[in-house]
Each structure stands twice: as C-alpha cells, then as structure tokens.
Amino acid sequence: MTIINDTVIIGSGPAGLTAAIYLSRAMINPIVFMGPNPGGQLITSPLIENYPGAKSISGCDLMCNMINQVQYNNVELIYESIDSIAVNNDRTFTINYNDDNMITRSILIATGAHHNKLNIPGEDKFSGKGVSWCATCDGPLYKNKRVAVIGGGNTAVIEALFLSNIASEVLLIHRRDQLRADNSDINKLHEKQNIRYIFNSTVTNINGTDKVDSITVLNTLDSNNVDIPIDAVFIAIGTKPSSNLVKDIVNIDELGYIITNSNTETSCSGMFAAGDVVSGSLKQAIYAAGQGALAAVNIQKYLRRR
Numbered sequence: 001m002t003i004i005n006d007t008v009i010i011g012s013g014p015a016g017l018t019a020a021i022y023l024s025r026a027m028i029n030p031i032v033f034m035g036p037n038p039g040g041q042l043i044t045s046p047l048i049e050n051y052p053g054a055k056s057i058s059g060c061d062l063m064c065n066m067i068n069q070v071q072y073n074n075v076e077l078i079y080e081s082i083d084s085i086a087v088n089n090d091r092t093f094t095i096n097y098n099d100d101n102m103i104t105r106s107i108l109i110a111t112g113a114h115h116n117k118l119n120i121p122g123e124d125k126f127s128g129k130g131v132s133w134c135a136t137c138d139g140p141l142y143k144n145k146r147v148a149v150i151g152g153g154n155t156a157v158i159e160a161l162f163l164s165n166i167a168s169e170v171l172l173i174h175r176r177d178q179l180r181a182d183n184s185d186i187n188k189l190h191e192k193q194n195i196r197y198i199f200n201s202t203v204t205n206i207n208g209t210d211k212v213d214s215i216t217v218l219n220t221l222d223s224n225n226v227d228i229p230i231d232a233v234f235i236a237i238g239t240k241p242s243s244n245l246v247k248d249i250v251n252i253d254e255l256g257y258i259i260t261n262s263n264t265e266t267s268c269s270g271m272f273a274a275g276d277v278v279s280g281s282l283k284q285a286i287y288a289a290g291q292g293a294l295a296a297v298n299i300q301k302y303l304r305r306r
C-alpha cells in the first residue's frame with residue numbers, strides 16, 4: 001500500500017510524541033511509527049523527578065500520558081519499525097516497513113539513542129534499583145550514599161563530578177591506568193576530596209537482593225577479585241545513536257549522531273531530526289520534547305514553502 005503523507009514521525013519517545021502533538025494541533029496529520037520500543041527509553045525507568053509539571057512519576061506513566069495526549073489529538077500510531085528510507089527525485093521519501101511502504105513529503109527522525117551496557121550479571125536485574133546510566137536523573141536518590149561510576153571518558157568524569165556534590169563517596173572505576181577526558185574536567189575532579197580512583201579494574205558482577213548492595217571488582221594487573229559495598233552503580237561507557245536508517249542520507253558526526261542546524265533541519269531537505277539521536281543533544285527528556293516541538297514548527301514552515 002502506498003499513501004502520500006505530509007509528515008511521518010519515526011520514533012515514539014518524548015521527541016517524536018511532542019512533535020506529533022504540535023503538528024496535529026496545527027492541522028497537519030502526522031503518522032507516528034512507534035518502533036521497537038514504544039514510548040522510548042523512559043518507559044522502563046521507575047522514577048522521573050526532573051520533568052516539569054510531574055514532581056515524581058514513573059517513566060511508564062509519563063510516556064503513557066504522552067501517548068494518550070497524542071491519541072486525543074487523533075494522530076495515527078503505527079506499531080511497526082521502519083526498515084529503510086529512500087529519497088525520491090520529486091522531493092518525497094519512501095519509507096519501508098514490514099513489507100509495506102509509504103510516501104511522505106517530510107520526515108522527523110526521532111529514533112533516540114541507547115546506552116552501552118557492560119553485559120555483566122546483575123546489570124539488567126538491578127536496572128532502576130541501583131544501576132543507572134544517568135547521574136542527572138538518578139543521582140539525587142543517593143544523597144550521602146556511596147556510589148560507583150564505571151568508565152574513564154568525558155561522560156564518566158562529568159557524572160563523577162556531578163555525583164561528588166551529592167554522594168558521600170564516589171568510586172571511579174576504569175579499566176585503563178588513567179582517565180581519557182578533558183584536562184579541565186580532570187583537574188576539577190582532582191580538587192574533590194570524596195573521589196576514590198580504582199584503575200586497571202573492571203566490574204564483573206553487580207550484587208544484591210532487592211537492590212544493589214555491592215560490586216565485584218577485578219584488578220586486571222594481579223587478577224584479584226574484591227567485593228566492594230556500594231549503594232548505586234552509574235555506568236558511563238558511552239551511548240550509541242539509533243541513526244542507521246539515515247546514516248547514508250544525512251550528515252552525521254564521528255559517533256553517528258545526526259548533525260542538524262538550529263532549526264532541527266538535517267543536510268537532506270525535508271528530513272528533520274530531534275532528541276537523543278541529534279549531535280550535541282542534552283540526552284534528557286525535556287530537551288528531546290523541546291526539540292520535537294521545534295521540529296514540528298519547522299516542518300510546518302517547510303511544507304508551506306515546498
């Protein structure tokens with residue numbers, strides 16, 4: 001079946017759903033492809049405490065509210081993933097999904113990103129129960145507690161700095177013998193009194209019963225294992241954007257994130273991007289939602305002048 005649409009939104013996280021609300025209220029009926037993870041990354045997060053207007057809410061409730069609001073605005077939701085996109089000569093796009101296709105005049109890519117995982121025992125079991133990939137989101141839950149940050153790059157150093165203002169002690173565990181981050185941030189880290197460095201080490205297990213209570217750390221030089229009591233583990237070993245669909249169509253940065261201008265336009269006319277998949281994004285729900293709103297406004301302008 002081939003249908004010609006004004007706009008297709010790929011992704012149903014805060015970016016895609018916010019864009020859908022704005023576009024539908026502007027009388028442009030977008031179609032939202034929900035993808036492999038309807039509701040996006042937040043759906044499994046037990047507690048969100050930094051989304052304005054929702055003092056304390058589960059990720060599932062927040063995203064269900066957004067989906068309900070999108071449905072209230074009569075937006076068509078398709079519970080499929082897009083397999084590929086083709087750019088046509090007449091400035092339209094063909095999007096292919098599940099042996100079907102659709103033609104659209106504009107597209108919003110809101111496919112998000114995912115955090116790299118350690119793939120060790122306890123990581124999935126205690127996700128949201130002491131295991132986190134976001135200090136800004138979950139750090140305040142561990143006031144005066146002892147936490148570990150795993151990683152040694154810029155993200156790990158910034159997470160450790162943030163947590164050092166909240167936790168009683170921060171263990172920074174890195175598999176190499178030194179950090180690989182900006183010197184200015186490393187200098188700030190060295191000024192902190194409550195950071196303990198554990199180098200040449202990897203975490204092999206995250207232990208606990210209902211929540212995290214310790215980690216097993218392997219010293220890679222002498223192969224010794226030690227169990228360290230801990231209240232939370234922040235994994236900061238990088239993120240990957242879900243940009244495979246468009247990596248040969250639009251400009252991406254060296255990590256695969258989509259490069260946009262300040263109007264959320266990509267290098268391909270008619271294709272917009274918003275949220276975590278965008279280079280330089282804050283990787284926070286409110287930022288993704290804001291970019292979704294901005295993209296919606298710019299898609300309207302694009303369709304008017306097309």
Ligand SMILES: Cc1cc2nc3c(=O)[nH]c(=O)nc-3n(C[C@H](O)[C@H](O)[C@H](O)COP(=O)(O)OP(=O)(O)OC[C@H]3O[C@@H](n4cnc5c(N)ncnc54)[C@H](O)[C@@H]3O)c2cc1C
Nearest residue numbers: 011012013015035037040041082112137275276283284285
């Ligand atoms: C455990 C956890 C806790 C977090 N806690 C907080 C918090 O407390 N506060 C906060 O502000 N932020 C938090 N974040 C970050 C927040 O979740 C992200 O910044 C936000 O979800 C990004 O929104 P997005 O719309 O860009 O993408 P995402 O939420 O990642 O959504 C991407 C969407 O794209 C879809 N998709 C992907 N590929 C395809 C495809 N091929 N076809 C169709 N659809 C596709 C997926 O199904 C998904 O619906 C947390 C993240 C995690 C992982």
